[in-house]
Amino acid sequence: MKLEVPISYVAAGAAIVALASYIPAFPVIGSGATMSAGMFITPLIGILLGPISGMLAAAIGGLIGEFIAPYIAVFGPLTFLLPTTCAFVAGLVAFGRWKEGASAEAILLAVWYILTSIWWQGQEGAEIRWYFPFLHIITLILVIVIGPRISEWIATRDKKKIALGIFLAALAGTISQHLLGNAFFIAMYSGPAKVFAVVLFVYPIERLLAATIATIIGVPLLLGLRKIGMELGPSYKPVSSTF
Amino acid sequence: MIRYYSGDTLIHKLDPRVKIALSTSLFLLAFLTRDPLRLSFLLTVVLMIWFYARIPFSENFFLKTLIPIALFTFLIQLLFYPGKVILVSVKIPSWIPYFGGMLAATQEGLINGISMVLRLFIVIMVMPIVTMTTRLERLLNSMVKLGLPYELAFTLTTSINLLSILQADIEDVIEAQKIRGFRGFDERGIIKKIKAYVPIIIPVAMEGFMIARQMEVAIKSRAFGASNRRTSLIDVKMDKVDWIVLFFTLTGTIISLVFFLGFVH
Numbered sequence: 001m002k003l004e005v006p007i008s009y010v011a012a013g014a015a016i017v018a019l020a021s022y023i024p025a026f027p028v029i030g031s032g033a034t035m036s037a038g039m040f041i042t043p044l045i046g047i048l049l050g051p052i053s054g055m056l057a058a059a060i061g062g063l064i065g066e067f068i069a070p071y072i073a074v075f076g077p078l079t080f081l082l083p084t085t086c087a088f089v090a091g092l093v094a095f096g097r098w099k100e101g102a103s104a105e106a107i108l109l110a111v112w113y114i115l116t117s118i119w120w121q122g123q124e125g126a127e128i129r130w131y132f133p134f135l136h137i138i139t140l141i142l143v144i145v146i147g148p149r150i151s152e153w154i155a156t157r158d159k160k161k162i163a164l165g166i167f168l169a170a171l172a173g174t175i176s177q178h179l180l181g182n183a184f185f186i187a188m189y190s191g192p193a194k195v196f197a198v199v200l201f202v203y204p205i206e207r208l209l210a211a212t213i214a215t216i217i218g219v220p221l222l223l224g225l226r227k228i229g230m231e232l233g234p235s236y237k238p239v240s241s242t243f
Numbered sequence: 244m245i246r247y248y249s250g251d252t253l254i255h256k257l258d259p260r261v262k263i264a265l266s267t268s269l270f271l272l273a274f275l276t277r278d279p280l281r282l283s284f285l286l287t288v289v290l291m292i293w294f295y296a297r298i299p300f301s302e303n304f305f306l307k308t309l310i311p312i313a314l315f316t317f318l319i320q321l322l323f324y325p326g327k328v329i330l331v332s333v334k335i336p337s338w339i340p341y342f343g344g345m346l347a348a349t350q351e352g353l354i355n356g357i358s359m360v361l362r363l364f365i366v367i368m369v370m371p372i373v374t375m376t377t378r379l380e381r382l383l384n385s386m387v388k389l390g391l392p393y394e395l396a397f398t399l400t401t402s403i404n405l406l407s408i409l410q411a412d413i414e415d416v417i418e419a420q421k422i423r424g425f426r427g428f429d430e431r432g433i434i435k436k437i438k439a440y441v442p443i444i445i446p447v448a449m450e451g452f453m454i455a456r457q458m459e460v461a462i463k464s465r466a467f468g469a470s471n472r473r474t475s476l477i478d479v480k481m482d483k484v485d486w487i488v489l490f491f492t493l494t495g496t497i498i499s500l501v502f503f504l505g506f507v508h
Binding site for chain 2: 007072076213217
């Protein structure tokens with residue numbers, strides 16, 4: 001497997017993801033739980049390190065987070081797959097592999113429709129499955145239409161373009177994580193259809209906020225790293241690092 | 244930061260691979276049934292392992308974190324799970340779609356709620372059986388023996404070591420910002436909290452990547468990854484007890500599968 005960045009950078013990314021996973025960010029309405037800062041840090045790791053390196057960093061960081069705080073692992077040992085997916089898709093979109101990023105999102109949408117068609121058969125409110133992932137579909141369309149430009153924007157020196165590129169890549173990542181998390185919730189905890197009628201109004205705010213915070217942190221972070229001679233992101237010149 | 248509770252029990256002495264097999268079996272079995280009685284049996288097994296291995300039930304773990312999540316899970320099933328036998332109902336505005344003007348707690352929702360809470364407890368409590376009773380070096384060694392590339396195991400240990408450094412850095416950055424009059428950390432409100440994160444996370448993340456850049460030079464100069472043949476200072480080997488426990492784990496899993504899938508009533 002060929003990494004985009006040296007393995008030590010993957011280790012640093014993993015440590016940052018693990019650290020962020022137990023910094024509380026904002027509350028999940030009505031649940032008594034809080035979303036962690038990992039929600040907006042993880043897509044950034046994918047954007048900075050690339051899809052493969054970012055995915056590994058998020059996977060390792062997610063696992064470490066589960067070791068440190070097992071009570072956050074509501075999907076058990078599979079919980080780490082959520083940040084992994086987020087960083088992977090964000091990295092694909094940020095590094096110019098937008099077709100693969102869009103394919104990953106499309107596959108997750110297909111999984112959602114197949115799973116809900118089977119699991120919610122006969123349930124009242126099951127028709128919500130058709131329009132619940134509206135933000136996911138909008139993001140998919142944006143990635144397909146604007147995808148070729150996102151990595152160029154992130155690689156520029158123009159702050160506004162960098163911000164737009166990071167926002168779109170982070171949104172693609174966090175929305176993919178959200179869909180996978182919903183699929184886990186339905187498959188593992190019999191998530192009923194009606195509860196998604198409530199979540200329908202909450203998740204767009206949550207995910208757009210996460211992408212916005214990722215942008216607010218990501219732009220100065222990227223520019224700061226460039227100032228100290230570390231050109232991470234899609235403009236990073238690859239070194240040979242494989243395992 | 245990663246909690247390891249030392250002990251002299253059989254669980255502590257088992258090969259980590261056997262513990263992983265045991266935890267994986269319990270995790271998978273939890274998804275093969277929705278029957279509260281069978282799930283209670285599985286949870287009892289998990290709790291017995293916790294008690295025997297003397298893994299402490301710290302107050303923060305249960306009271307502050309797991310119980311609110313369990314309560315939320317229970318309420319979702321109670322109120323939203325489709326059911327026919329209504330226990331309690333409350334009128335809600337009829338313009339809210341899919342509810343037919345009524346929020347109802349059903350018997351089916353109650354039973355499923357209990358099942359999902361039991362499942363949640365099992366799912367969250369199986370991993371500490373491995374992580375809290377195994378030293379990190381032995382755990383990583385066993386994962387390498389299971390096929391994890393050494394470079395990934397190295398990345399995992401390096402990340403854990405970096406975590407402590409970055410954790411200390413966060414505290415230093417917070418102190419440095421407070422000295423400069425920044426009070427964002429003490430303020431309430433989502434926007435203020437978000438603004439408070441920016442001056443913390445950026446310097447800490449940059450520090451992390453700077454350390455990584457230096458580390459890259461160090462590991463490359465030591466020919467890291469040049470050879471695939473490695474030996475370990477700490478080696479894990481399965482002995483007779485490990486094989487016996489593994490045999491009983493697999494036998495127990497197969498028997499449970501037969502009962503859970505309903506082949507024998």
